[in-house]
Amino acid sequence: MRSAPLLLALALALLAVAGPSPAMARRHKGEEEKACDKGWEGGGECSGSRFCCNDTITDYFKVYQFEDLFAKRNDPTAHAAGFWDYKAFITAAALFEPRGFGTTGGKEVGMREVAAFLGHVGAKTSCGYGVATGGPLAWGLCYNHEMSPSQSYCDNSNELYPCVEGVEYYGRGALPVYWNYNYGIIGEGIKQDLLNHPELLEQNATLAFEAAIWRWMTPMKRRQPSAHDVFVGNWKPTKNDTLSKRYPGFGATMNILYGDLSCGQGSIDSMNVIVSHYRHYLDLMGVGSENAGDNLDCADQLPFNPSSKSLDS
Ligand SMILES: *[C@@H]1O[C@H](CO)[C@@H](O)[C@H](O)[C@H]1NC(C)=O
Ligand SMILES: *[C@@H]1O[C@H](CO)[C@@H](O)[C@H](O)[C@H]1NC(C)=O
Ligand SMILES: *[C@@H]1O[C@H](CO)[C@@H](O)[C@H](O)[C@H]1NC(C)=O
Numbered sequence: 567m568r569s570a571p572l573l574l575a576l577a578l579a580l581l582a583v584a585g586p587s588p589a590m591a592r593r594h595k596g597e598e599e600k601a602c603d604k605g606w607e608g609g610g611e612c613s614g615s616r617f618c619c620n621d622t623i624t625d626y627f628k629v630y631q632f633e634d635l636f637a638k639r640n641d642p643t644a645h646a647a648g649f650w651d652y653k654a655f656i657t658a659a660a661l662f663e664p665r666g667f668g669t670t671g672g673k674e675v676g677m678r679e680v681a682a683f684l685g686h687v688g689a690k691t692s693c694g695y696g697v698a699t700g701g702p703l704a705w706g707l708c709y710n711h712e713m714s715p716s717q718s719y720c721d722n723s724n725e726l727y728p729c730v731e732g733v734e735y736y737g738r739g740a741l742p743v744y745w746n747y748n749y750g751i752i753g754e755g756i757k758q759d760l761l762n763h764p765e766l767l768e769q770n771a772t773l774a775f776e777a778a779i780w781r782w783m784t785p786m787k788r789r790q791p792s793a794h795d796v797f798v799g800n801w802k803p804t805k806n807d808t809l810s811k812r813y814p815g816f817g818a819t820m821n822i823l824y825g826d827l828s829c830g831q832g833s834i835d836s837m838n839v840i841v842s843h844y845r846h847y848l849d850l851m852g853v854g855s856e857n858a859g860d861n862l863d864c865a866d867q868l869p870f871n872p873s874s875k876s877l878d879s
Pocket of ligand 3: 806869
């Protein structure tokens, strides 16, 4: 058993030399499975992942679709024109595909997950308003940082991730990150020193997407699910969840990421705008907003994490 990883590495090395072949490689659990010989991004990244041979995001989400979703992001009036692109998203996403991001449950679930994740991103980075050309939903990825921070977002009571002098922790990135402690946690997650260098999230679009996908994939508290888990069906609600009206679906992703800032308050704008982006992206991707899934909103859900310290400001 101890030599299994070595054998696998050897098999992959041989594949790389010999090119695609129907070679069999022995996997961890001992079952025979076809070695993945399709163009999984990052090549060896996929070895040992149970998502290995499934469709990757580039199989079903192409550059023209990214351009459709974020049609106005390079408009001269957009605030981050020239910053965001497809390649940055795909490069970041490839790091999480072996863990199931966009690769769980087949192509349709994958497309829905990409629409859901990007729906959050679009809503949180939009500068669209009622009369904007192209409609309010065409302006996702308009920003890469908060324009006029209303406060310093430094919590000096946090000993684990103390504020660094002269560094500011206003909102930055694809799912904007606020506060020293959030930069600290997320920086550890993506192995970047964001506590000292939060500006990386407004200087490097790949890192901005990486931070956002890390948040999507990672439970914020022990014994809680991630947004990914509640969306793709990995999560089974407990009795307490059911009593709190938390069910699997898009609604619960908002609950995890924003808690009572968006959820449990009826049909409020800060919730509806995220749902609208998700549904719009499903339509643009050809999945159709009628396939948005059950439990689309969180109007009646009690928050997983009652506020003030939720990741959004
Ligand atoms: C891979 O995709 C198939 C359908 O294409 C799906 O049934 C299966 O659950 C997927 N595997 C994983 C690990 O999600
Ligand atoms: C962005 O960060 C990634 C990951 O550290 C790095 O590989 C890439 O070169 C950076 N891009 C730019 C434009 O600095
Ligand atoms: C059940 O949910 C309520 C409200 O969300 C929460 O205050 C309580 O701690 C939860 N109980 C358990 C055992 O998780």
